[in-house]
Amino acid sequence: MNRLLVILILLLGSVVVTPAQAATTITVDGTQGGRTYDGVGAVSGGGGNSKLLLDYPEPQRGQILDYLFKPGYGAGVQLFKVEIGGDMNSTDGSEPSHMHTRNDENYQRGYEWWLMEQAKARNPSIKLAGLAWGAPGWIGNGEFWSQDMVDYIVKWLKGARDHHGLTIDYIGGWNENGWDRGWFVALKKALRDNDLPTLVVGADSTGWGVADDMVNDSAFHDAVDVLGTHYPCDGANGGGATAYSCHSTSTAQNIGKPLWAAENGSQDFHLGADRMARQIILGYVDAKMTAYINWPLIAALPPGLPWVTTGLAEAPQPWSGKFEIGKQAWTMAHFTQFTRLGWKFVDSASGLLDGNRANGSYISLQAANHSAHSTVIETTRASQPQTVTFNVRGGLPTGPMRVYATNLRSTNPADWFVRKADVSPGSALTLQPGHIYSVSTLTGQGKGTAASPGGGGFPLPHKDDFESYDLARPARYLADQHGSFEVVGCGGGRGGKCVRQMAPVKVIPWQDNSATPYALIGDNSLGDYTISSDVMFEQAASVSLLGRFGDRDYWEVGRINAYHVKVASNGAWSIARGSTSGAMTVLASGTRAALGTNSWHTVSASFQGSTITARVDDQVLGSATDGAYRSGPGGLQVGEWRNVQFDDLALTGGSAATAYKIVNRNSGKLLSTSGEEIVQSSDNGSAAQRWRQDGTALINVGSGKALDVPGFSTTPGTQLIQWTPNGGANQQWTISSAGGYSTLTNSHSGLPAEVSGSSTTDGAPVVQGNATGGRNQQWTLVPAND
Missing domain, CATH: 3.20.20.80 (Glycosidases)
Incomplete structure (x- = not known):
């Protein structure tokens, strides 16, 4: 064989051939039809x-x-x-x-x-x-x-x-x-x-x-x-x-x-x-x-x-003003x-990138008077860059088009809704994987700059006499869950304003359930506290003061993880632990003199450590010991579909549930949430970086969700998530300490939490991995109730 030919073959064999980028031409034609947007x-x-x-x-x-x-x-x-x-x-x-x-x-x-x-x-x-x-x-x-x-x-x-x-x-x-x-x-x-x-x-x-x-x-x-x-x-x-x-x-x-x-x-x-x-x-x-x-x-x-x-x-x-977009x-x-309402889709300029659904898809729209046009493209499943070229005709504007892009795979808000270089018809636009793009002749786009203040737990004491509201309005921070609690003029010989449960008969529900009216107030920063309210029964009924609410069944909305301190108009009382399974475990009960109707009484429930105490008119009815629930909002509940009035609602005293910063030894970064995912990030003071222990579960203070191994996975490298607390073994963690540091080991998989790849970068995923004893698997729990 010719020596030169052999050399050429060898040289060509060493060349790495890069796969060609997928290419799509989008022709936006003003004469083409489509449905009304x-x-x-x-x-x-x-x-x-x-x-x-x-x-x-x-x-x-x-x-x-x-x-x-x-x-x-x-x-x-x-x-x-x-x-x-x-x-x-x-x-x-x-x-x-x-x-x-x-x-x-x-x-x-x-x-x-x-x-x-x-x-x-x-x-x-x-x-x-x-x-x-x-x-x-x-x-x-x-x-x-x-x-x-x-x-x-x-x-x-x-x-x-x-x-x-x-x-x-x-x-x-x-x-x-x-x-x-x-x-x-x-x-x-x-x-x-x-x-x-x-x-x-x-x-x-x-x-x-x-x-x-x-x-x-x-x-x-x-x-x-x-x-x-x-x-x-x-x-x-x-x-x-x-x-x-x-x-x-x-x-x-x-x-x-x-x-x-x-x-x-x-x-x-x-x-x-x-x-x-x-x-x-x-x-x-x-x-x-x-x-x-x-x-x-x-x-x-x-x-x-x-x-x-x-x-x-x-x-x-709302008490801190914190929000996140x-x-x-x-x-x-x-x-x-x-876009604008009433524009028309352009069917011939809407479809799949390169005809391949996995590459992405796009839609085009035009103004009814042909004064503007826009195309929106997603590459959410794509694995490599692609190009699109625009042709514009049929009476539509043919000048440069604005381009905005969001990197949907980024957790950095600076990568969302970013203006890029304009593109002209006939020019190619490179599309990166995992993005959404808008390409348009419209102007006037913008990205708001208002920033949120830092967050903070529900402030104690909280006292509300309801006098500052107009009638028929909801009370501040009180979130109705079933029934309707609104401000009315007080009955029972009391002047001023009160909150009344307004629904007198069982409702026609969205999905049938056996719950009765209740409302919640507060957040997961509440640990030891007293909730109290003046109560007036308009008919024979019962009320419960709820404490340390943590979770709820989806369909049976009255099945909640919370303590119920219940008092009836006939004088019967109880302290019980509710659960999402529907079980109601009575911890203490008894009977006192009837409270009757159309008269006012003060009911209170105190939660101090594992002790729960019930009172009416400053008289202790009884107490119980139970450590199942450590923190969470309080609430008001009416035991039947009845009209009951409440006044001078207060959450006072006690102390917040201990919160922790969980700091990685290797990176010095904190265990944090980013949406559903668990990552590490620098300390920014947010509640998303604070955790509390609820038995063997770790609950995020910001979201109330539990540190979770998704799908009960036992695979090393699985990224941890936060999920609604459900008591599953994949949400249970053993915290073992040695040498001044702790290891967080999942009870189901037996694998410890670690920062992936020993990264020191903000946003690096926290996963479960094979136990190595490495610094990226070592954590410090620092009290953080500041």
Whole structure:
């Protein structure tokens, strides 16, 4: 063989050939058609998830609202749905009805009116929607699908208009409870009869079977203006959703009505960002859905509830003003800040990158007058860079286009919603993996700069005589979970104002449960404390003061990990330990003289170490010893669906549950949370870096969630997460000390917690690993109740 040829072969064999980047050409043509864009937005409700936002001080409250609603500043919500309150738990709390009884009407209750007003003031173009999750028990004698419920909704719509100047653009039926065709027909007739321009969404449940019924029932077809389904993308709602594809049916697509993802999301405010990007884009590419509504708007609720970090932002500390804007908010901004309601999708410029779903997907939209156009692209599953080239024609602007990008794989907010170099038609844009991009001729985008103050635990003493509130308003920091607790004029011969549980009969629930009314106050910083309240029974009933609330069953919302100090109007009393399993362990009980009705008595419950003491009118009823629960919020509970009044609510005395900084020996960094994940980070004073011991569990002070090995994994290298406390062995840790340092060993896997790769970098993952005795597996627990 020729020597030169041999040399060439050898040289070529040594060359590393780099795989070619995937390339896509996107042609945005103004002459091409598509459906009308109805917006991207969020839900307040379903339920109680916005309550603590109302209690925030200024300027923080206004800053949070700007991040949610103000155009060109943050999430820029375009389509805002709220719950029509029904006095019942609808996931993370309950929201008050405008009609507790058939003869009662009040259009100032709760906070959804206020929140819609704030949204509309910041963005007059925003569209508003309403939906009921349940209803007061008087409706239809317990039947939701009734004329009573039609009338109830019509009165709510007219209350919004007449008392708040709000036009509700869309109205639904019964959240995730199917549909009744005749009821929707009756609702549509009532809207017309009352000159209400509101459009009807059918049917806010899962699947597209509503379209099949509409085809077979012309009256039902004419009554429904928008087909809205819930969670139409891959995976169940919540952490398991993948959103690798989205779904509708040919019947739905051809029925001639808009299709909406009327509720989607249910994701952590940081970790769900990649799924949100896919849900919105693939929602149109795969299923022709023209609106996306994220559940929920914000996580502004007490700890220990099922979805405490879910939404666009987190705001659980009104007493400190602390808040955090999530990566999901900036993902939403990639759509809302680059579109306007009423634009048209460009079907020929929407699809999959290089025809490969794993590379990513994109949608393009144009202004109705051809004055602007935008393309949003996601590369959330991509493994290598790609290029796109834009062609623009058909009367659309052909000048340079602005480019904004968010690195969805970064935990650094500086990498979110960043303006990049402009790109011109015909030029190539390089797309990095794990990103979302907006490419647009629109201007006016922005990223708000308001910063949160540092956090802090619930301040003691807390005393509230309720005199500072208007009537029918909720009390500060008191978060209704079932029933409705609101400010009224006191009864029983007492002047001034009190809080009254307003729902007199069992409600029509979203999901049936056996719970009775209760409300929570405080956070996980509360360890040893006394909760007290004056109480007046309007009828024979019982009340409980709750202490050290830590967790709740999802469906049976009255099954809670908490202590109950219960006193009945007939004088019976008890101290009990509740649990999410439904077990109620009585620790002490007895009977005293009847308290009767229409007279006031002071009830208190003290939690000091493992001792629980019950008192009425400063008389000790009894005490019990139990160490199951160490810290958590307090609360008020009414044992039956009765009207009971409370006054002079106080949380006093005691000491905070001991909190710890857990410091890695190798890096000097702290065990911290980042969304759902556990990482190390420099000390910034936040509650996300503080932990308390609850038995053998380690509970994060900021979130109330437990240090957890996901999926009961026994694999070294598995990153640790925080998760709702459930008592599982994967949430139990043995803390063994030697040489001045401690090892945190998981009880299920037998593997210790370590900083991956002995990294000293902020954000490095904390994983479980094979025991080596290395410095990256050694920790110091430093008391941190400062």
